[in-house]
Amino acid sequence: QAHQEMQTQSCLKLAEEAEKERKEMAERISGRAEEMKASYKKFLTEVQSSSSRASKVTFPEMAKSVARAIDGLRSRYNIPATPA
Numbered sequence: 001q002a003h004q005e006m007q008t009q010s011c012l013k014l015a016e017e018a019e020k021e022r023k024e025m026a027e028r029i030s031g032r033a034e035e036m037k038a039s040y041k042k043f044l045t046e047v048q049s050s051s052s053r054a055s056k057v058t059f060p061e062m063a064k065s066v067a068r069a070i071d072g073l074r075s076r077y078n079i080p081a082t083p084a
Contacts, residue, residue, distance in 0.1 A: 074081060 073079070
């Protein structure tokens with residue numbers, strides 16, 4: 001009887017420790033998930049700001065340089081500008 005009671009108590013103690021461990025792991029995992037969410041949001045924000053920067057700066061410049069290249073080819077090969 002006493003032996004069985006000791007076994008039951010040690011089982012309960014083990015179960016308690018396992019539950020404590022599980023809680024700590026769950027907290028660590030959710031903490032990591034929050035970190036990942038935060039860094040993903042930061043990443044998205046950076047992508048959005050850099051793409052809007054790129055569209056403000058790069059595309060007009062690209063269009064100008066393409067237009068210059070076309071003008072250069074036109075003058076080199078004596079091609080008249082087509083009316084828009």
